[in-house]
Amino acid sequence: MELFTPDFGLVFWMFIAFIILFLILAKWGWPVILKSIDERADKIDKGVEYAKEAKAQLDSARADAQKYIEEAQAKQAEMLRDAAKMKSQIIEAAKQEAAQEAKKVMDAAKVSIEQSRKEAELQFRNEVSKFSLEIAEKMVRNQLQDDKAQEALVDKMLDEIEKN
């Protein structure tokens, strides 16, 4: 059976062909391909991991941001509240101060008014007394133009002195 007896020539060439093919491919073919396949697989794995990580980071960042926003809002509200409070305080203080100042001014004005009033009173009294003296002098002069009247007056005055 020709089919079942290996032919020497074919064995010889097959052996050479396989060895040469193997050497060529092992040197220039497979290492490059296998390295690329491995590297790509690694890269894909890493990529997936990276994406997962990135997603986790994004989620946490989002949560952080939410937290910060809430915090900021709370702070803002507090600050607003503080500001309002401060405002009213300042207004209150200003009011008080103004009132005090006003009071002071008023007091000063009162004092000066009182003084000027007193002065005016004094002056007025002096004037009045002067006028009254003048008036009295005039009246007296008028009345005392006759002797009788003069005597009556003296009498009257004397009476008065005696009574005292």
Add this chain to the structure above:
Amino acid sequence: MKTRHFSILLLLLATLLMPSVAKASDDGKEGLDIKEVIFHHLGDGYGWEVPFSHVYRIPLPVIVRAEDGKWVCFSSSRLQKIETVTGHDGKEKVEAVPQIVNVVKGDKEYNFVLAHISKHANKVVQIFPISSESDKKEFEDALATVAASDAGKDAIVDGYVEFDGQYYKEYKPLDISITKNVFALLIASVVVTLLVLGLARYYARHTDKTPRKGMGFVELLVDFLYSDTIKAALGDKTKKFAPYLLTCFFFIFVMNILGLVVIFPGGANLTGNIAVTLVLAVIAFVMINIHGSKHYWKDIFWPDVPLWLKFPLPIMQFIEIFSMFTKPAALCVRLFANMMGGHMIVITLILIIFIFAAFGAVAAGGTVVVSLLFSLFMLALDILVSFIQAYVFTLLTTIFISMSTENPHEKHEEKVEHLTLDEDGGAAAGPKTA
């Protein structure tokens, strides 16, 4: 779609007419030698038939070592001459007629012929004319021993070849001709080299890009074998064996597929030739055993069995050593038988047409349709088998290598490590078992 179905049907119907034509032209010819046709298609040959012609052949170099140790090389076209002969029916036919090749080298003359009636049929043999008296007497004696049992003109006489009605003394030279199979082998090697180096060049030029189209398919195969089979079975020894295993797979796969192509670049029944699978198996044997671990060799020469099984009579050793050789032998025969079987079935299915042609045109017509459909189906199946056999060869080699190189102590430690890791890690992934 409908028109396509219709045209296929029409084509099949047209085939019904073919045998009647064939019968008309083949009348008067002797019956078809089916066995010879099958073996001609499965076997090797000098020169490669030009598509659709049985006469013209693509010449290939014949390289032989003559009896005196000199290497002689000539073109295979010189083994045959093309002649126009007149057949029985008066029609002229072009036929290839074998002839003696005369090569003159220096002052010496060498005669070769493609043996037909000889022990070395279909091989190139060196011939010497029977001239001297002693030679003649020797030949008579040889002929007498044969003639007693198998008398006749075309008797095969050991050591002699009959050519053109005359016997010559023959010498079977050492033959490393580039035959059809060898040439197909070289074509397959070139195809594999181009595929693999092409892919390598693609990777060198495009980092981190997946190849598309044709190269994508090559990459798919490489990745399928490398990631799913070789890496899974060999683990950290992958780098050492992957180039061999991948070369092996692609070589077998390309040879299988080329064998299915009917015309020139293919058509050689390469992996269905025992010489090819034998070499593949021998290389596999070397690869399996050369890196065998201490444990592997201990299992062969001092296995863990009761003492009486291995001493004083080495029964187990005998079985183990026997199995060492049967593993690659099974690889060799499996690939050879599968591929040769596929080719044989297709040829036989086609030949059925010619067998049935003898029973008239109607019987033949029906057979044509059935045979063609069946052989088409078989060829489609053979494409699948081509892949499966290449894969099985590689897979089994991988498994044998992983078995011979494995070191059970290492593995045990690894497993323990994984277990402790699991306990520590709680709900971590399970241990990776090979």
